[in-house]
Amino acid sequence: MSGEHRYELVADCRLRAATDLFAHTWDPVVLAALRTGPCRRREVRAAIGGISDKVLTDALHRLLAGGLIERHAHAEAPPRVDYSLTGLGQSLVEGPMTALGHWVIEHGDELLEAQERSCTGSVSEA
Template structure:
């Protein structure tokens, strides 16, 4: 995409930003970086995510080709999720965002406090 084109609703850059805009997408992808995982174990790795939200996130990531679901027979049947090669390509950008947040998070929070201290309502 050239720098002089607008961010159209259907452009590839918007697609990428939309994928990373959902907090749980990045968190689940990062949690799967070490290999396949069952949903219960994945919830344990993540913490603070409900089974419903985890299921929705995994389905969204599978729909986008970033995560693969593998079902195993047996009693009881079990399911594992793992990153696809395409999903692995997002680990670098997610790591970069995390590094940026670690380095600049205090500055962002200070700006939020200054904004709120001016008596203005915070943005939704």
């Protein structure tokens, strides 16, 4: 990569916007839960497990604002709301998130072992 292109990436707010997608721990998890198709809020929460109602609400708001998911309100009694991935969200899940998933399968144990060594002070200082 040439120096000019590196500078463009570092200075590019699009790169920061893309990396911010992973700044909130639960956002990728919510996206992954929606990869199979539209879900009601309670279905998303049940699929994830361990997420509080407030954290799910915050994640849904961020993902809606980011154009990664959409909300469909159905005129029924009782009212029903579904959430689903947009084309942009689908491309994120099928592209970078899938690649990251493959990387985690291959290297996740190494990553956890390194973190564990770091926590126990077994890492030698460089």
